[in-house]
Amino acid sequence: MLAAPSANTVYAKLAARVPAMRLYSGLFLFAYVLMHFCNHAFGIISPEAMDEVEDLLTGPWKHPPLEQLLMLAVVTHFLLATGRLVRRRTLRLKPKEWLQTALGLLIPILLFQHILGTRVAEIFWHVDPLYERVLADIIVFRPDIGILQAISLLVVWSHGCIGIHYWLSVKSFYPRYRALLGALAVIIPTLALAGYTSAANTVLQRAAAGGNPYLENLIKDAGRTAQSFAFYTRMSEYLLVITILLALSPFVVRQVRLIADRVRQAHTLHLPGGRTVRVAPGATALEALREAKVPIASVCGGRGRCTTCRLHCRGGLSDLPAPNPVESAALRSINAPGDWRLACQIRPQADLAITPLLPANATASDGRRPGGLTGSERQVVVIFADLRDSTKLGETKMPYDVLFILNQFFAEMTEALRATGGYYAQFTGDGLMALYGLEDLNIRRAIENAIRGAAEMLARIEKLNTHLKSELPFDLRIGLGIHIGDAIVGEMGPPRHEQISAIGDSINTAARLEAKCKEHGVPLIISQDVITRGKLHIPEGTKMYRESLRGKDREVEYYALTTLPTLTARDEKQPASGAFR
Missing domain, CATH: 3.30.70.1230 (Nucleotide cyclase, GGDEF domain)
Structure with missing residues (x-):
């Protein structure tokens, strides 16, 4: 009879899947954002053009199971991302990591009104989300929200692009396509903003020419009622407070954990040259080294992908838990010896003697260097x-x-x-x-x-x-x-x-x-x-x-x-055998 897996084993397996779940949910959301931005770009032509291509670009996302998967991805990505922030024992991050974190926490605050006034109003109040009506709402009646929507467009896109950059930075093909992807990262939001601005100007011109009758007909045709507007106004106030609390909650929970950790025993990292670094309970070696301002490479931002934070464990290796699936896969990819570990994945439970194996300015290509060569x-x-x-x-x-x-x-x-x-x-x-x-x-x-x-x-x-x-x-x-x-x-x-x-x-x-x-x-x-x-x-x-x-x-x-030797006939690419100078 097979024994049931222990709670620690189950937890370890779940924890190992968290990075992949966060990545794939983020990519799913980015695909939706990309289609939405392409839809916005048609505003350069007219608001009607935006509506015409909606069925092709964003319409499919409104039907199950895509919409259900989209909602699940939103919840999953937010919980896993904030959970990762809560688990951090130090906030000494690279500028790109801080930027990605801050932008991610701003997204719910910036977007809840847009979602409330479009998809929620469509589902519960049967309000037709025509682009012309939505643009009239946020440009004519609430221009402050119109400006926030333009800002949120850039925030969402930048957050996603940074995440994709971290994901691809460890791929060998990335340097060849980085310039192209960088150009697309600029062109796509530029076209989306241009479409949004052009369509908004068209609506403003129509409102100026048609006056109140134009706006009244637009609201009536869309099915906007006094009840739906009252619901929107009331929920906006509640959701503003909720989204702000959600953005602050990781820092509050993290602080509570840090206070609790102070009563637990800390351990020590012993570095070459006699320097020691304190490791807070539950912290990774990477977090401890960053907190102590010890330079160490981490191209992927501590996600266990790049292996640039690789360490040689000179002592205390037996006290470390076995590598989780993420770390095991990364170490196998570089044929690492048994005494190598990744600083971003190990959480020392006893004193540990380590030596960082790559310089602090190591690149992704350095991370792909086979460890077994050492x-x-x-x-x-x-x-x-x-x-x-x-x-x-x-x-x-x-x-x-x-x-x-x-x-x-x-x-x-x-x-x-x-x-x-x-x-x-x-x-x-x-x-x-x-x-x-x-x-x-x-x-x-x-x-x-x-x-x-x-x-x-x-x-x-x-x-x-x-x-x-x-x-x-x-x-x-x-x-x-x-x-x-x-x-x-x-x-x-x-x-x-x-x-x-x-x-x-x-x-x-x-x-x-x-x-x-x-x-x-x-x-x-x-x-x-x-x-x-x-x-x-x-x-x-x-x-x-x-x-x-x-x-x-x-x-x-x-x-x-004085001449190059030639290769055997089986090789098609033979060097020329002409005489040298």
Whole structure:
């Protein structure tokens, strides 16, 4: 017989679903707002045009089950959002988080009169919600409410856009479409406001031309009665008080919880360097660090999506509850080791020693960096690239000119890596180290990508020589050394400035091979291991060298090449095999 789940287990499962429920209810509401705004935009033509498209854009939302789902989404989103505010142990939030919270609490206060005068009046008093009648109500009779409606339009849209931004900010595709989405975020409310304003001006002109008879006929045709107006006036007063209390209630309940927490035992976070931070009972580690003004990344606003608040738990891990489904999914997505947790999800129940793993200015792309790379031994393809005659360049150009040229050089090299799946791992003054195969276990594919990367680097050097012809005293040249082997890959560097890099014999070998480019007078040296394992084709008769490299006892076999090796026929994207400069 199966045992019934405990209350804590049920609560944990429900709590894990809260972020998803808040997200999906918010997206459902945003879809309604978007259709409503599109309906408003037709006011640029006329109020009648707004009514004509209403059946297509907003009419379906008035019929069950959509209307019932809409009401459920309103209640669910408000309760979950305010509940999250109540659970916060600190109000030290990012400006965007504060803005989203404040706008969300203002929405009921700004919109209740509009809802009361349209949908509620339609349901209970059978008042026809024609746009012309509604506009006459809020522009002719109550222009103050007309202004509030224009403000509420911007408030609702801004609140939704901030929420969508937080949702999408952790998606890899978001940077590519951010400009387009940003443009739409401006265009759509602008058209809605333009339609609202144009239709309102049309109604004002008709009221000025037709006078009281026009307004009386409009009210009569819409079915507006003295009883419905009295109901609207009376309920407006009550709902104003209720919505204000609803907006204030999270802060009141939160303060009561904080007072109750003061009698409970607090715990301590131990940070590197000996600093300690007090954790209020029930607070997350992220809230405690923010309250103590400790810089820590949190791209998604503490929703457990971006993993930028990842921590290494150096002590006290066994006292933490197991990760909830949200945290578990996020940690699995980055292949995190067992001693990693998310600051936004853990609520310490004992003292805890932690080390933040990403700098406070980490981006969403940093959050997608695989955690399993830290301290792991794996096979990688290494490319060392070095700019030739950089000392001579410094002798013939002013320092700022050299800096400009080097910045252009590194920009082109890193773009070559980005385009071919390489990872920039180390900067060496006038050169760099790149790694291939960090996330792809297919080592042959990693070799092929590395060869494409080498081809891209050399092509970009030629392009740079053309672009900077007037600035350069001589053409830029590079030397490339490529090798494959085991290495320890992980986050390395000074505290809060770590980056993924690698150490090991294979790394040293690649560096020594690159240095051989000068001796052989070629732009490219590739180890025999890379040629064999990548099944690369080199010109027939190419000499293979076997020797001990500087500082190494074991002999290494390599080829000094003036042409790129070609990939096997199965690969359609082969780099050109023409001669280098």
